[in-house]
Amino acid sequence: MSFSKFPPETLLNIAGNLSTEDHLALCLTSKKLRGVSELLLYVDIRVTVEPGTARLDTLLNNLSSDEGRANRARRLTVVFAHVPTPQELKTINDIAVKLPRLRIFNIEYDCDNPDTNAGVADPVSSLPSVIPSFLKTTTLPLTASAPPSSLINVTWRSPIVQQGTFTNFVQHHANIRCLMLRAALIPDLDAGILPNLEVLQAPLEVVLRLLPGRPIRRVSTVARKKVNYQWKKTKDALLSVEVFSCVQAWGDTEGHMWLPEMVGWMKNLQVLHLSYGIHVIPVVLRHTKIRFLRAFCVSDAKVEELFDSVPSLEVEKRFMWNSKPSEEWLANWEESA
Structure with a gap:
């Protein structure tokens, strides 16, 4: 029996156990299977960015061309094989803003350099x-004036190469409750930024700067x-x-x-x-x-x-x-x- 003849609910259950590569293969099979696979592909988005590639721009274009894709996203993970450029971080910011139901955001820098990764290895795990x-x-109730963002969990394991971009990011996503930072240097953040932060994993100098005025x-x-x-x-x-x-x-x-x-x-x-x-x-x-x-x-x-x-x-x-x-x-x- 062909996959395409199964009801959508059954297809979703089956597709939930498949790898990303298998999802992509299903997308090429038929329109029906592509629709089912896309439902899951865009729920948990993971992008590995290598030097000289335009994967972030491609993702941004895909999300911009189909509002349904953006609405499905609940988790976004971006892994860099290099120190991200200011433009790449700006693109990530633009992507996150386009995902109205995003709950979890992870940005990682795959590097063993202890100076770059100064801070917490991963004590929470x-x-x-x-x-x-x-x-x-x-x-605590969310701030009434908070921007329309559902993001509550952020892991930023990458150097903050452009302080303005980071500040804009945390300022827009004012409902963040859990923040995990590897960088020991962050920009000065007014107490009105991250007003709902309850869980913080970071180097102590960062913790001491963020504690005042936040729950x-x-x-x-x-x-x-x-x-x-x-x-x-x-x-x-x-x-x-x-x-x-x-x-x-x-x-x-x-x-x-x-x-x-x-x-x-x-x-x-x-x-x-x-x-x-x-x-x-x-x-x-x-x-x-x-x-x-x-x-x-x-x-x-x-x-x-x-x-x-x-x-x-x-x-x-x-x-x-x-x-x-x-x-x-x-x-x-x-x-x-």
């Missing part, structure tokens, strides 16, 4: 995936020595943080020395995740609302001291973290004894 009910607080509740970052006492300039903004994850920068053994004092200012902190080499100080945690703690290389004596000194800790003394990265804008946590 190792975090637990189900959040306790006490952390599921009501999401950021979850932070994932890297401790680096050069930040030192910069955090004291925005210490009042730390009050909004409820979930804090921190890893130590590679080769920077002193980058976390100031961390305990900073954590002490997170009066509403409920979940804390610290990587190898970062020590926990019980007296600091007593000033927070800490209930869940994940730390490494902690002696049994230190564990006893922690639970004796911090009565708000509610997890078992011995437990494993069942964690898988979540694709939602707010990943969740769960402890399992």
Whole structure:
């Protein structure tokens, strides 16, 4: 029996298990199959851009010529094999604006250069995936004056080569709630930009610049020595943080020395995740609302001291973290004894 004779619902179920290459092959078979395949091709768009190619322009033209394609898009991923040019970033901005139902946007730079990729490798991917009910607080309402954008989750793992383009992007998509940045240098953003940001993964210097004036509740970052006492300039903004994850920068053994004092200012902190080499100080945690703690290389004596000194800790003394990265804008946590 020919594929084209199946009802559209059946074709969609079958096509959902096919690769992009197979979708493209189906598009060449018949008009009916092309229509079904396009439904799925434009739901999750992934483009790899190599030097000298015009793939972004082609995508923009395809979306401009068919409004239905633009309306289907929910996720857009652009992978660069080179440092993106200002014009390429502008084209990406134009593409994102044309996708009224876009929810997730990823821009990646495929490079192993540690200087270019300074910041967070990917600490969020190792975090637990189900959040306790006490952390599921009501999401703040979206700003009434926000532009008509449905985008809430942005991963920008590429150098910000043109600050104006980045600023225009985050200013237009004012409903962004989750932002993951690799760049350590970002333009100055007025507090009116990104007014609904709740989850932030970025180098600490970026975190400290974005915290003031925004309802950021979850932070994932890297401790680096050069930040030192910069955090004291925005210490009042730390009050909004409820979930804090921190890893130590590679080769920077002193980058976390100031961390305990900073954590002490997170009066509403409920979940804390610290990587190898970062020590926990019980007296600091007593000033927070800490209930869940994940730390490494902690002696049994230190564990006893922690639970004796911090009565708000509610997890078992011995437990494993069942964690898988979540694709939602707010990943969740769960402890399992």
